[in-house]
Amino acid sequence: MTTQADLGIDVDVRDAAAVAERRDDLVAAVRDHAGRIAYQLALLQGGDYGRETLSTPGGEWTVKHEAGELEFLLFSPKSGSDTYVVSTKQPPEPAALATALDDYAAFVAAWNDYVASLSGVLDDVSAEFPEPTTTDGVVAERDRVLDAIRDTCAIIAGEVHRYESDDYGTFTARVDGDRWELKYDEGTVSYLRIGGSSGLYLLSQYGAPSAADVRAHAEGFRGFVGAYNEFVDELEADLRNVSL
Template sequence: MNEGIDFDFADTEDVAARRDEVVAAVESHAGRIARELALLQGGDYGQRAFTTSRGTWTVKYEGGALQYLRYEGKGGAETYVVSTKRQPDPADLATAMRDYEAFVESYNDHVESLSGVLDDVSTDFPAPRETADVVAERDRVVDRIREVCDEMAVQLHRYDGTDYGTFGTTVSGTRWELKRDRDRASYLRVGGEGGIYLLSQYEPPAAPDVRRLVGDFPGFVESYNDHVEELESDLDGVTL
């Protein structure tokens, strides 16, 4: 039974209140540093460490706002002076705050070291070359490939009698596949899954790909012609 126990104990309310007051002041002040770092480093998310004679301070920010301010003394002990998780121990906070002014000086030195760093950087850049001629030549070649493939699709549609189909063959050891939608070419892909689309419903091929592959296109057409010739021979001698 505890009715006879009457011991005094210290009230922590004043200590906790002072701790919260200090943390709030640091959060406001270091929050400005976090915003400046976000501007300086060119992103809303990041962190940076600043070294003093007594330890290392790490500022982490998210969305341009201070996420935490961590102090690590030379002995290795860490104190989250500002954190979204919990308030620091008052004694650890007091130790860290003895080095806070040095942290701010280290930050100021960092900013000062970048002053004028871009002064001698020239913005007199060479004019970029236009791609109009290359694109026009690419389109000329691709348009001709599409004309031929559309005609192949017409003939395949006429023979197969289905709305969708493919014709595939191997040219110089590489898989070529023409897919048709009724009597029009849907795509011409070279190299199987993950290959290059010489024809596509979505975007034109890159000019270097066209240059590299167009030399084998006649072989693809010849393979198609051989395929048609085999179909014709299959019907030779059929009488009704």
């Protein structure tokens, strides 16, 4: 059996467990302490995610939270590599942790100064605001126009349904370059759409269009009704030429 002596090695291997244990204890303490800062930051920012970077004589500290829980604490010294003092990955190197912790008290002081700088910032802000104007009148006018459009479309749907003798169908017309489509279901209006499958629904089973859209297309609807009337007139003229 080969021994250390046979290999000419007579050096003790130091046990790193004590150093690692001390490192882990320090990281846990910082996690608990900085976690309070992360929670306060979440309250201050009002979001589920956030971060803040604060400057100290030794460098910069970045604290990041997720739902108020500390996600990481990063120390970026003025010279040297960044150190994640707290993170979801591997713990920091002991020497890098020692360097960071020498500046940690300055980080806490910078946080306290940051919070103090915001104290009273809203004291002179009034919470009295102008009363917002209701849209009741606009909505009522929009609905008045839509009701008239719906009533007219119901007549057209009923007439086309009677003429075509189909339970389901459409009547389409092109008005000023726009394609208008009225779809009926057993004689009742299913929708009135302008501009193809990705266009605007002036009438549908969903919500009403905006008042601006109704205004923009009200005149076009007149043209749509006119196109329907012309369609019926042409049918009548064609049938009058049929002799038996």
